Amino acid sequence: MKLKLGAWITAIVVVAAFFAAAYALSGGPSEPVPSPLTGVYLGKGTKCVAPVAVMRRYHMQFLLHQRNLTVHEGIRTKRFLLTNCVDCHADPKTNSVLGKHGFCASCHEYAAVQIDCFSCHSPHPERVTAASVMTLAPEHSRLAEMVKATALAQIQSDPVDGPK
Amino acid sequence: MSIDRRQFLAVGGAVAASAALAPGLRLVALAEARDPDQAVTSLQRWGILVDTTRCAEGCSACVTACNKENGLEQNVRLDIRPQWIRTVTLRDEQTGYVQTLPMMCQHCEEPPCADVCPTGASFRRADGIVLVDRHICIGCRYCMMACPYKARSFVDENLTDQRANVPRGKGTVEACTMCVHRVDEGRIPACVEACNYDGGKAMTFGDMKDPASEIAKRLATEQSEEIRPDLNLDTGVRYQGL
Numbered sequence: 511m512k513l514k515l516g517a518w519i520t521a522i523v524v525v526a527a528f529f530a531a532a533y534a535l536s537g538g539p540s541e542p543v544p545s546p547l548t549g550v551y552l553g554k555g556t557k558c559v560a561p562v563a564v565m566r567r568y569h570m571q572f573l574l575h576q577r578n579l580t581v582h583e584g585i586r587t588k589r590f591l592l593t594n595c596v597d598c599h600a601d602p603k604t605n606s607v608l609g610k611h612g613f614c615a616s617c618h619e620y621a622a623v624q625i626d627c628f629s630c631h632s633p634h635p636e637r638v639t640a641a642s643v644m645t646l647a648p649e650h651s652r653l654a655e656m657v658k659a660t661a662l663a664q665i666q667s668d669p670v671d672g673p674k
Numbered sequence: 675m676s677i678d679r680r681q682f683l684a685v686g687g688a689v690a691a692s693a694a695l696a697p698g699l700r701l702v703a704l705a706e707a708r709d710p711d712q713a714v715t716s717l718q719r720w721g722i723l724v725d726t727t728r729c730a731e732g733c734s735a736c737v738t739a740c741n742k743e744n745g746l747e748q749n750v751r752l753d754i755r756p757q758w759i760r761t762v763t764l765r766d767e768q769t770g771y772v773q774t775l776p777m778m779c780q781h782c783e784e785p786p787c788a789d790v791c792p793t794g795a796s797f798r799r800a801d802g803i804v805l806v807d808r809h810i811c812i813g814c815r816y817c818m819m820a821c822p823y824k825a826r827s828f829v830d831e832n833l834t835d836q837r838a839n840v841p842r843g844k845g846t847v848e849a850c851t852m853c854v855h856r857v858d859e860g861r862i863p864a865c866v867e868a869c870n871y872d873g874g875k876a877m878t879f880g881d882m883k884d885p886a887s888e889i890a891k892r893l894a895t896e897q898s899e900e901i902r903p904d905l906n907l908d909t910g911v912r913y914q915g916l
Contacts, residue, residue: 581807583713584799584858593838630808630843632836 546620549611551601559589573627592627597635608633710858719783719802720852720910721882722866723889723898726775727915728876734761736776736877739868743853745837756827756842758850759865773915776865776877779804779825779850780901781910787817787826796847802882802910803854808846817847822902825849852910882910 558565560572576590588594599613600606607614608628618625708714740759741747748755759778765771785804787796795811798804806817806826818826826849829842836842839855853863861867866879880889892898898912 577809579713581805581809582797582799584708584801584854585713586710586858588710596838629832630836630841630846632838632841634838636838 544620546617550613550616551599551603551611552613553598555598559594592631593636596631596633600633600635605635606633708858708860714799714801716800716802717883719882720857721781721802721880721889721893722852722863722911723878723892723914724776724911725876725878725914726773728874729761729774729776730874731763731772731774733774733873735868735871735873736865737761739864739872740778740850743837743856743864744840744851745835745842748831748833748835750831750833754828754830756829756848758825758827758848775913775916776869777823777825777901778865778911779821779852780823780907781850781852783908783910784906786820786822786905786907790816790820792816799854803852803857804849804910805851805854806847806849808841808843808848811846813845813847815847821849822905822907 560568565572572590573592573595576585576587576592579585579587580591596607601609601612604612606612609615610619612633614625614628614633737759744758746756746758759776761774762777763772763774781798781802781804783798783802785796785798787804788798791797792814793810793812795807795809796804796817797807813828815828818824818828826847828847829844832844833842840851842848853861853865856863862879866877869875869877878889878892880887882890882893884890885894893912896914898914899916900907900909900912901916
């Protein structure tokens, strides 16, 4: 089958008109890919507990590993402890890592990866306060003294920004 | 600053005396001060001794403290509200003698909950604290049926505002953790603290394997008993005056 030149020209014009219309309807040049971190509070400290690229790639493995150590062996080193992450990364405005600009939620929303950490864990920071330590009973003087000293040392040696 | 001969000898003597003590021998037990990077070991076993004669009827200091510490005071229906510790009132029908005692997870050496758990979520930590790893709990509630003390609760509803140190969530079973987050940082459980502060000073917490601890000394010298000793569970919570 052989088409005539006129038919070819008509076809080309139709196709070009289709793309022109699509371009016009889409509102011109497409938007750049949005950054998930726009407007997100990044954290209190100047650097994270590991290089940013490592944390982006492996934070879930770190958390998973730490979770087993913490629950089963009572190891509560602060480096990859979820509460430590939350303490540093919670947005002071919302006091949370969730929400539209929350450190965890914004990126996971963007990547469409649902996390269920915070259906159980608190997304809000909570620190041990001196007041909560002071209410120890006199009956436990030996333990109480030791506990108070430990806790106070912990509070003093552990400024809120945490990572070590 | 100058020191005279007498002071010099005194200081020198103290230094020599402390050096003469064998390395590894500590004058003050540091049992509670475990480093955060050290795993718990079976060299310790945490326990609670409850003197029920000092447990006053109507007092619920331990329950209130537990609810507060662990964030259990959620806005959920009363009939399904999780309960980690409760007060039990016993009445002798012949004599009318009434006694009250706190009842919670007994932190068994041989926990039936861990025996029946199909996923390994119920487990006993090396230092004797029985816990639920809610990351792997599937909410089957076998452990609730296996527990002879009715110590466990199921979370039926979505929760918000959990305490940072006490993660809890819908679809999992939970129970008294002996305030593991506090014990790990060298503090005592909230119920024991409250009982000694506001209550009848009936509860004692400590390491049952440390001969220097108050609880070990009292267990060695005073009568105490488990609840349901016939089950041979070797509980970590023991009672006096039942």
